[in-house]
Amino acid sequence: MNNKLLHLLFFISGLLLIACSAERNNPVSKTYHNTTARYNGYFLAKEKMSVVEAGLQAQMQYDYNQVLPVYPTLDSSASKAFTADLEDVLKKASYPIQYHKNSKWVDNSYILVGKANYYQMKFAEAARTFKYVNSTSKNSDDRHEALVWLMRTFIKMGEMDNALQVSELLRKERLNRDNARELYLARAHYYSLLQDTTAVISNLDLSLPNFKEKDDQSRARFMLAQLYQLTGQNKEAYRQYSKILRKNPPYDLGFFSRLNLGQVSELADKRDKERIAGYYEKLLKDDKNTEYRDKIYYEMAQFELRQQNYDKALSLLEKSLRTPGAIQNQKAYSYVSAGEIYFDNLNKYDLAAAYYDSAAQVFPQGAPGYEAVVERRDILADFANQYSIIQTQDSLQRLARLSESERNAYLQQLAQQQEEVRQQEATKQLQQNDLPQENNRNRRNGEAIKDNNNGGVWYFDNPVAMASARAEFTRRWGDRPLQDFWRIRNRGETGNEAQIAQAPAEAPENQMSAEERSQALVQGFLTDIPLTNVALAQSEKMVEDAYFRLANIYSQNLQDQAKAIQSFEELLRRYPHTEHAADAYYSLYLLYGKADDKAQQQVYYAKIKQQFPNTTYARLLDDSDFLSKNAADNLRAHELYDSAYSYYEAQEFSKATGVINSLISQYPLNDIRDKVAFLGIMITARTEKPEELRLKLDRFISAYPGSPLLQQANQLLSTYQELEQKNQLRKDAPVLHATIAQGTTPILAPKEKVSTEIATVTTPEQAINADVSKAETTNTEKLNPEQKDKAAALPEENKVKPTGEAVKPKQQIAEAEEGVTEPADSAKASEITAPPVDPLAYKVAEDSAYYFVLIYPNGESAFKNVKPKFEKYNSTYYKKQNLTVDSLAFSGDKSMLVIQSFNDLALAQSFNIKQKAPQSPIGRIRGVDFVTFVISSANYQKLLQKNDLDVYLTFFKNNY
Secondary structure, eight states, X not given: OHHHHHHHHHXXXXXXXXXXXXXXXXXXXXXXXXXXXXXXXXXXXXXXXXXXXXXXXXTOOOOTTSOOOSSOOOOHHHHHHTHHHHHHHHHHHHHHHHHOTTSXXXXXXXXXXXXXXXXXXXXXXXXXXXXXXXXXXXOHHHHHHHHHHHHHHHHHTTOHHHHHHHHHHHHTSOOOHHHHHHHHHHHHHHHHHTTOHHHHHHHHHHHGGGOSSHHHHHHHHHHHHHHHHHTTOHHHHHHHHHHHHHTXXXXXXXXXXHHHHHHHSOOOSHHHHHHHHHHHHHHHHOGGGGGGHHHHHHHHHHHHHHTTOXXXXXXXXXXXXXXXXXXXXXXXXXXXXXXXIIIIISOOHHHXXXXXXXXXXXXXXTSTTHHHXXXXXXXXXXXXXXXXXXXHHHHHHHHHHSOHHHHHHHHHHHHHHHHHHHHHHHHHHHHHHTSOHHHHHHHHTTOOOOOTTTTTOOGGGOHHHHHHHHHHHHHHHOSOOSOXXXXXXXXXXXXXXXXXXXXXXXXXXXXXXXXXXXXXXXXXXXXXXXXXXXXXXXXXXXXXXXXXXXXXXXXXXXXXXXXXHHHHHHHHHHOXXXXXXXXXXXXXXXXXXXXXXXXXXXXXXXXXXXXXXXXXXXXXXXXXXXXXXXXXXXHHHHHHHHHHHHHHHTTOHHHHHHHHHHHHXXXXXXXXXXXHHHHHHHHHHHHSOHHHHHHHHHHHHHHOTTOTTHXXXXXXXXXXXXXXXXXXXXXXXXXXXXXXXXXOOOEESSSSOHHHHTBOOOSHXXXXXXXXXXXXXXXXXXXXXXXXXXXSOOOGGGOOOOTTOXXXXXXXXXXXXXXXXXXXXXXXXXXXXXXXOOTTOOOOOOOSOEEEEEEEETTOGGGTTHHHHHHHHHHHHOGGGTOEEEEEEOSSSEEEEEEEEESOHHHHHHHHHGGGSTTSTTTTOOSSOOEEXXXXXXXXXXXXXXOOHHHHHHHHHHHO
């Protein structure tokens, strides 16, 4: 008997040994490996993955004012929170893959590995895993599941075309219920990113029958209802919200479904309105909804807005803003809604500006609509500023027109009123300081403390008061950054570079008597009143410009044609000789055209033709495509200007003059007329009598008062007048002088000095050796390094734009000016050919990217590990810029470190300056020669080709 038992044990052990082999494929082996792989590895990994996915869903803070996302947000912080769990999933899912290769759970384990990589944001690795399962698995359900996750991975990687291809591939397959649900959700997510609302609705609707968990189905149904509501399909939205409530959903979904039902209910008669109003009141009284009361008030306001009860809606929004609540970002949406009512319905743009300003400060930056809120905030802020200028200056001018006694009496009364308000505020502050601790605690918790001046709204919850205070601060102190010692810091200085200015000590207000304070206020008021002719003219100019800007805001940004017409006409009524007349006439011509008022349109057509016949506006009246044609002409004009300047640099002045005259005759409305005129002046200084130079300088200063070249023109005129007083002006044109080198072009003597060209010169030899006056030396110092050996060069900021750069319409719309040079012979002009222009010349032009460059000697220990040091520095101080650091050889004994890229030149220059600070990786290096500079991406490519560091450093020093 014992022998039989022993034999049986040996037999069973043999079967187990056979079954344990992963290479065998018999029924016993399959059963063993399938059982072990499933329950020792796959099951445990799957359960852990369920915990991770439930955790991601639980930590998601949903914004119910927006359409809910299909999937919870996945970012680095969310991934990090579940790192340990995901590593455990990988460990357990790898067990069947390594030890039970012939089990049927290997493919499922690979899918779990891919999902773990996905949630760890290792998308490339996840994609490879899902592709492997699709290519090797014999189970169609496993392949379909892997493909659905591959589609989600492609979406995360931004490979939308690949995601669409996977979707189309699965469209031809027959999927089980789970895979079908996940595919429809993945498609809904895909189309939501493409903002194809119709496709999102279709796929969400198809996903609903495939849910097993009713709570998950309710969330998808809520998304569908939101989209129906967003697209105006209220009946469908009502049906979906009602279905959610019948399924006993989670509390948040049930609450917001009830709230939204009121917005999509039909309002057939008065009873419906009363029913829904009562419904909201019932929600408001329910103690379970205490933390949601701000949202309830908001929805009640939207309900009133549907009925166009704007005042009641605004009142409810104020209650929403005053009521503390637990809903994320609710205040932002209440501010926006109030701003929209003032903006879209009441056309009270100044109040709308206050609410949008408050909204932009609390609106979540990643939320849809944030950019639109900021854009409208900026538009309305500009509007409020112009409106305030008009109101303030008109009031000050009325005070200026009063007699001195009347004005002083009024100011005394105003100062007394302000003093009374100040005393009332001081009394209230003392009373508030004496409040019981419980009241103070309630105030900190956000409960409003009512007072007579703000109607129960806490000051910092009142957008009108906040915006008014902000405008007053900006008017008095300027637009200052938030920083320490702002009151005594020099305006415009920030950070470590700011220097604290010495400010005179001011007596505290509480040490002054009431009479002294009133007198100080009166004196402050008097400083703003324009009592002199100069101050009055400045005030009128401010009002004139504000009216023009306000009219353009109405026309171009607010799309309010009636107000735009009113503002333009008020500008022309008050200032008939305004410098904006041509622009205003043309704008009114277009506005009356949109209003289909042909009679008024013809009035302004005639005015433009009569008063501004040679302007772009006059040409636009008869040719609507004139601007596009003129843009092409401007590009050709720029090319001719480049040619003329090249001839000027080569001292071939007759050819340069010919090209200039050709440019003026062919393209009279070019956008560089001031540069062309100034180049003609420089040629005149080299070739004509001084009287001709003086004439052209006077004409330039009169014709181009806003030109950036005006400073150089005034400097040259000052030099002319100084030489004239000293009786040192030459009487004739400069004498041409042949160079020693045979075959070279004759040049003028002296070669480089503009002022010497208009001074007395006796012989060519004396001219060549002539000293330069102080004024001309100062002028020469402003030359850029490309042209430092040429006289009277144009400033770098006025270089010709690169060919193909768009020309702004405001640059094209300008009054045509006559040329300052005499017309050239047309036959000679046609024979002129442009000399080649150096394509690798460094230029100061706007660029999309700027780099910081460090050039340092090889082998210096001070620069050891400089790249990782800068990477750490950037991650600490410039994390949002996403800067990259590269190191490469520059020359035989020097290396170059490049940090890219800054999209703003000012930021790049600030970065360069801050490398002198101690916290910089190179801030403490001493005794080693190295250089740092900023360079545009275009100039960087030229530097790599030319390898002329000294030339660029000179260029950088003179231009940056």
